[in-house]
Amino acid sequence: MNATLGTYRLIYEDARWFIGKLLLLYVTLPLTAVWIIIGTFELDNTLATIAAPGYFFFIPFYGIMGFKSILPIAVGLGSTRTQLLRSFYAVGVSTVVMYFVILNVVHLLLMTLYERGISTVSTLHVGLLYSSEYQFFAYLWIDLMFGFLLFGGVFFIYCVMYRLGMTWTLVGVMAIGITAMFLFYSGALDAPIAWLSTLNVNAMTGFTIAGIAGLLALLVTYPMMRNASLQPKAKSE
Template sequence: MNIGTFRMVYEETLFAFGKLLLLYITIPLLLLWLFIGYFFNLGEDVVAAISGPTYFFILLFAINGFKTIFPVAIGMGSTRINLLKTFYVVGLASVLVITFILNVFQWILLTLYERWNVAAQILHPATFLNREYTFLSYYLIDFMLGIFTFSFFFLFYTIYYRLGFRKCVIWLMLFVIIGTLLKYSDLMNFSIWEWLVTQNFHDMVIFLFSFVITISLIALFITYHIMRNAPLTAKSKKD
């Protein structure tokens, strides 16, 4: 792994997640909800949310991070393959760290709300499956969804980069038409979401985690083959 390329990707990640996300957004949000919880009487209908910006920044980094680094790294002598491998390693490690820090903040918020007898709920994806909180299970869900967001939005970006806007719209509409026909022709009447919410969350979390991580890594593997010989400029919007 090229040291110059690693440092470039690392510094971009540190700025996006460490400075912008944590220092300027997530920590102020945490302090705001702690202040509101301590001084105001919050009911059960109130939902404290500090996780939204994390997912948005993971999405943003998957697209804009690579877009910013790509021409600069190649111009400084890095190869596409080396840049991709560095981006994968640093990106996945960043998601691992940032979701852990997020869950520490959520644990602090939950612990203090319980101590202060605050009835407000904490917004978290795991609550749609099971409302019982454990740090590990909630962290696994955040990490899983973070990897999924990073992998698939980077995949969508690389497809757009290589195909262009017009071809992407054509393929998107083709998938929409096929999916609509399958749904209303009763060929695909099984609802994954309905099945998920009927399962015991603690019994299936490892299976769900393994499945989502696997398909996310497959998505990254596809991006490698899409971008390893990519030109320096993306297809135009007219292509």
């Protein structure tokens, strides 16, 4: 097995365990079963969520640990950083797509049971910001875009901290924040804000832009990490 296939297999096995097994089999599906059982009781339109663990923990966490844990192992086995990054992007994005496709199939099952009166539990979905009427493909697209934003955005932030260190990252964040405050209160941002308000961007367009931004953030990490050292900058640096 050459270094490229070996790196891909290493990342694939890690993603399959973390997203496919730990998140899907041990969290999402059991949570779905619990809500189906609860829905058999005569309750007053209970609202449930099955996406929260993936949104707020597993997808962002994998954006960090999926790379951090594999980097020294892959390099030690002879893989280059470019091979590792390309494999990580391909496996990471594919895993996010796979998870949200399955998640939305499960969501469709719960909504079907609710609409037919078999269950009293209806599920919350971020797609409600777009339409109150359930639409499988629209909701799936929104999930994918939000997932790309979480995966790419969190990995980008991790890469910045990896290369600059905690201290300089915080200094940069504070500098950007203070500059933004001065620009806002001085009125320098009034024209751009007014222009953005005239665009009338709907929810679907907003989610699509967010997903593209997440993918672009993921691509930006390539030049940042292709020559990175095996150890991140120390917190004091």
